[in-house]
Structure formats: structure tokens, C-alpha cells
Amino acid sequence: MLEVHGLSCERGERLLFENLSFSVRAGELLRIAGVNGSGKTTLLRLLCGLAPPDEGEIHWDGQRIRTTSEAWRRNTSYIGHNLGVKLELTPLENLRFARAIGGATSTEPLEALLDRVGLYGFEYDPCRTLSQGQRRRVALARLMFSNTRLWVLDEPFVALDAAGIDFLAGLLAHQTGRGGMVILTTHQDTPLKNKIVKQLHLDAVAP
Amino acid sequence: MNQTPLHEPGLFEVFGTVLKRELTLAFRHRGELINPLMFFVIVITLFPLGIGPELNTLQRISPGIIWVAALLATLLSLDTVFRSDFEDGSLEQMVLSPQPLPLIVVAKLAAHWMLTGLPLILLAPLLGYMLAMPPEALLPLMATLALGTPVLTLVGAIGVALTVGLNRGSALLSLLVLPLYIPLLIFAAGAVDTAASGMSITGHLLILGALLVFTLTLAPLAIAAALRISTT
Secondary structure, eight states, X not given: OEEEEEEEEEETTEEEEEEEEEEEOTTEEEEEEOOTTSSHHHHHHHHTTXXXXXXXXXEETTEEOOTTOHHHHXXXXXXXXXXXXXXXXXXXXXXXXXXXXXXXXXXXOHHHHHHHTTOTTOTTSOGGGSOHHHHHHHHXXXXXXXXXXXXXXXXXXXXXXXXXXXXXXXXXXXXXHTTOEEEEEOSSOOOOOOSEEEEEEHHHHXX | OOOSOEEOOOHHHHHHHHHHHHHHXXXXXXXXXXXXXXXXXXXXHHHHHHHOSOHHHHXXXXXXXXXXXXXXXXXXXXXXXXXXXXXXTHHHHHHTOSSOXXXXXXXXXXXXXXXXXXXXXXXXXXXXXXXXXXXXXXXXXXXXXXXXXXXXXXXXXXXXHHHTTSTTOHHHHHHXXXXXXXXXXXXXXXXXXXXXXXXXXHHHHHHHHHHHHHHHHHHHHHHHHHHHHHTO
């Protein structure tokens, strides 16, 4: 279980949010909403441990999170605004690298995985030649072989077409269905298939 | 999703995959591979042109010239070693990876050294010959470079990791890192000087070897810590 107590964050002189508390349990999806500049991305970076909060604490199974802790890193998958997809490499090479540094991952052949994510025929093209939506699919394919309990996704539906949105919604439902957790930000009202969807509106907590 | 069994790659597999990725990336930018080498050759070529062709003068200052040029060429090429990973989010993935970050860093730097340090070592005797270095000093020159260039890469990478998040980090990088190169420069150039005057350099090489072991042990930890700071 992920618990957040009294989280506050400043960027420059601006207070993004203050005294934020919530929790995410196994099987739950948390959708973080808010206008541009309300601190969604900043909050996600705090939640996966990339940045330390100015005030407050984030606990995972009762332990304070730190990226220096291997146990914590083993639990989390993060897809940020920057996808972590190398444009000079092919989707296959990108995934080979991601799987090597991804801890315990499924042994499903990467070609089959790329086929399922809708990149059949693009396995050997440099990602530079792919569209934005296809690059995002390469990043999403990382989730498909991951075995992590918490997924932290920054605007995962951006640039995806209808079929892609449907596929990702299915993937998220599968993650919570097997007892995992998802925290994501979205602008649009995306059709989610998860049973338990929690909402967090950052505008509401803004000072 | 996970009907297939799970597999956790071992440390050697991680090292190998990262090394291969870095080499692939470098060869996709083939044009940039040659830049540090050209820099190395051109800087060294400038000295005889500026100082004049007196062989005695050149011979005396040649170890220092070659070493300073190697140092600057390494620093120049290192500047970008984490840049593209930082910009496209790959660095965040490495920082959040369950695999040890120092291991990933060492794999990246090993690839970098193979493509810059190693060619410098191979080119050095030719440039030493051009600067009228006595033939018996050429092999010691290569030996000092072989022990010293990995140190240049590892120490430089600490500075690069600290400045990767800054927009104009290059000038700051030189200020941070160049002073740290001083001990290496003194012992390495001293070793080549000693060899040129026909004396044994075993002591010098042992000190350089110790420096290499020291940095290879501790620098990866420092680089990993610096990268964690830079990705916040």
C-alpha cells in the first residue's frame, strides 16, 4: 500500500500543493487531475522517488521510499513525460535494454510483445521514423513485461489512437486485476476499465 | 500478461546489454566518433608550429603535451555521455532500475573508453614520434595512457553527472574536473620523462595502477550518486 502524508511541494516561489494526503491500495487506480501547472508531473516524480518532497512523507508498505533502496525500485515502473525511448535505436533494441535493466521480467519474446502492442512490421525501424503514438507504444510495451506492483504513468493516453487507448485501458485493468496499483495523470476523461478508480483533483487542494 | 515465467538477468548480462546498446548508439553517430581523435591530433600538431622545430625543446615538453591533449580530448568527448539519456528520459529509467546504477554507469563508460581512450593510446606513439620523443619512451607513453585514460574517463564522468542537468554545464565541468586531473598528469608525464632518460618507471606505473584501482572502485558510486541528484 502506498500512503502519502501531508505532502507539500514548492517550485521556485510557487506553492504547488500543500498538506496532501491519500493512499493507494492493491487493485486501485488513482487518477490525478488538474489544470496545467497544478503540479501533476511534479507529484508523480515525488511518488516514484525521483525527487524528494519539501514536506511530508511517502510510505510504501510502511517504509519511507528512496530510490537508493533496491526493494523500492523493484516495485515501481515509471513512464514520464520523456518516454525513455532512444530515437536512434529500433523498438526491439529499446526493449532489449529496458528488459535488461528492468529487474525480474517476463520471458515472452520481444517480437511477440511488439506485435501485441501494435508495432508489427516496425521492429527494425529506428524509433526516429515512428510517429509519436508509436513511440509511446514502445514505452508502454515496457509495462507488458514488467512485474512491478506500482505503475506511475504521466499522461499515458497522449498521442494514442482509439485502438491504442483501448489497449492501454485493458492493460491498466489487468494490472489492478492482478493486485497491482496504477497512478496516472490525464487531462481528458479517458474511458478506464478499472473497477476502483480514485480521483485526486490538484486544483481542489491548491492554496 | 505474465503467463510466461519471469527471468532476472545477472549482472554480466546487464553489463553486456548496456555496453552493446552504447556501442550501437555510438556507431549510429559515426561522424562524432572521430571528433575527439581529431582534436587530440590537431592540438598536438599546433605545438611544434607555435614553439618552433627545435628538437630538444619538443622532446623535453612532449610527454606533457600529449598528456594534456589526451586529458582535454577525453573531457571534450565526455561532455555528452549522459546528455541524451538525460533529455529523453532514459536516465530516469536507469535511476529507477532495480539493477545497480553504478554497474550501468560502468558499462556506459566502458563503451565510451573503448571508443575514445583506446584510439588515443594507439595514436599516441605516432604523435610522440612527431614530437621527437626518443623511441624507448614510446612504449612507456602507451603504458601510462593505458592506465591513465580510464581514470580520466571515470573522474570526468563525476563532473559530467553533476552538471548534466545544467543548461551550460561545459565551462563549469572543466573547472570542476581539470584540477582533479593534476595528480594523474604529474605522475604520468613524470613517468614518460623518466623513461626518456633511460630509467625504470615501475614505481610510476604502480602509482598509476593504484590510481586506476582507486577510481574504478569509488568513482562509479560517486557518479551514480551525482546522477540521482541530477535527475531530481
